[in-house]
Amino acid sequence: MRTIAEINDKISRQLAVVWTTEELKARVAEVGVTQAAKEVDVITTGTFEPMESSGAIINLGHTDPPMKIRRCWLDGVPAYAGFGAVDLYLGATGMVEYASTGEAPDGEESRERGGGHIIEDLIAGKPVQLRAIGQVTDCYPRASFETTITRDTINQFYLFNPRNIYQNFIVGVNGGDRPLFTYLGPLQPRLANAVYSNAGAISPLLNDPDLQLIGIGTRIFLGGGIGYVSWEGTQHFPLQKRLPNRTPIGPAATLALMGDAKQMNPRWVRGCYFKNYGPSVMLGVGVPLPVLHEQVVASCAVQDKDIVAPVVDFSIPRRVRPTFGLVSYAQLKTGRISIEGKPVRVAPLASVFLSRQVALELKQWIEAGEFTLTEPVAQIPMDRSFLPQDRWGSQISLE
Incomplete structure (x- = not known):
């Protein structure tokens, strides 16, 4: 057992052992969970992906x-x-x-x-x-x-993002007969391509599936500067169905994040545009996970083959769309999946390379004693239901 105060003391003396989540997974494969937990103090996670529910507060x-x-x-x-x-x-x-x-x-x-x-x-x-x-x-x-x-x-210029770093997401496909332009990018007709958005086993919330370590007040890497978890994110749905390893089978927990944009780096905050859909922003987010006990390492040892996402057909214009079942991130990262016996090429929206770089940069900050950990002041609620608008409203003419 360790405490955050003990880990911070080691960080301040530049004695903390810090591994990225990929380094942790490789070490667990060599020596097992128990031994790895004895060796490491902090595990860093990262993602770089579109996060459209983001924005900036500006005081002129x-x-x-x-x-x-x-x-x-x-x-x-x-x-x-x-x-x-x-x-x-x-x-x-x-x-x-x-x-x-x-x-x-x-x-x-x-x-x-x-x-x-x-x-x-x-x-x-x-x-x-x-x-x-x-x-x-x-x-x-x-x-x-x-x-x-x-x-x-x-004066003030800070990001306040109502919904960031989804804990898992969907895979989008198009079973119709015309191209569709979506928040996942273009989906070609007749299942000609598939797009997914999550970085998989290196993504922050999949390494702390029940949010035992991440809470309100957790200090994070946000856009190349220091940020904080400020609340649960919008559309936070922790009651999503989960596998025995506790990872969800679709969109689940989300976080609201904030941080001083004047400290940030444009390498990690990039405007982007989805054809015939609209603009968004690509954002780098890294979350440190303190190794307080062995279970932290057990959760972080999860592999892409152990995490799944639903394949959703966007050709049906409804809130609840049909799916073609579940597919693992290991399969997605091969660049090709099979849908009803048909091979389908796959591309990610999240950059795995830049997600790794986020985790590595955060690791370097901690090793240099420039970034310490915080105790959450409150836990993120894990009992939130998802309330859709199922009632039929009146149509509004835009003419």
């Missing part, structure tokens, strides 16, 4: 005369301004509104630019054009404002 500082912003665009992308006078929330999937800015589209690349790209540019120190319209009041008399901002000319 007050103008002179003061202004109460109620509509705002950053490089043409709308930012939500329905709270403090100069507080904004820029969502990663926000899309350019040329009609609102009076600007004309400047080629296909311009139309593909969204909130994730603006966040990446601000982190990189690049200038961003701001246009704001205010609500005129006695204390906020200014009606409009235009300027250029950078990371260094704004």
Whole structure:
């Protein structure tokens, strides 16, 4: 048995033994769980994948005369301004509104630019054009404002992400007769391809399946800086069916994360675009797991062959879609699976290479004594049900 305080003491003296989760799995294969648990203090996990339920809180500082912003665009992308006078929330999937800015589209690349790209540019120190319209009041008399901002000319700039690092996800396929453009990217008709999004056995939450180590207040690697787990994520569904090894058979737990974007690195926060679907952001997240007891190592020893995901047919336009059964991540990572006897080529959205790099960089931070562990102030609830909107509502015309 160890405590986090004891592990932090070793980290501060640069004596802690830190392994990435892949190094841990290899060591367990050599010497077994019990011996590996005696040797290691911290296991680092990582993922780099699309996380569209992400965004940034930005405080601009007050103008002179003061202004109460109620509509705002950053490089043409709308930012939500329905709270403090100069507080904004820029969502990663926000899309350019040329009609609102009076600007004309400047080629296909311009139309593909969204909130994730603006966040990446601000982190990189690049200038961003701001246009704001205010609500005129006695204390906020200014009606409009235009300027250029950078990371260094704004006050608070931090990511607040309502849903990140899914604990497992789905494999998307298309059994229909036309191409589909989805949040997993293009799915070709007649089961011509399959796409999955999770990094598998190196992904953070699959190495702590019951969230015994990760809780509210856990310090993490977020976008190349230090972040924290702030709450359960939206669509958190820990009651998902699970295998005997406790890994879920589909989307399950999620986390809400936050961290200072001024400390982040654009290598680990990248705007992206899915054709005919919209913009998003690729985000690097790493979670350290303290080896408090042997069971931690037993859970982290899980292999890709021991984790499965459902193959879901997107050609059926319903919330609950038919599946073609379960497939292991070991099969997915071969680049080809079999569906009803037909070979189907497979591609990942998550970068396994960059996920490994996240875990390695976090390991190096800990070994250098630059990153210590935190005790969670509360556990993530593990009894949440998933409540869909099954009631039929009235149709709203957009014409």
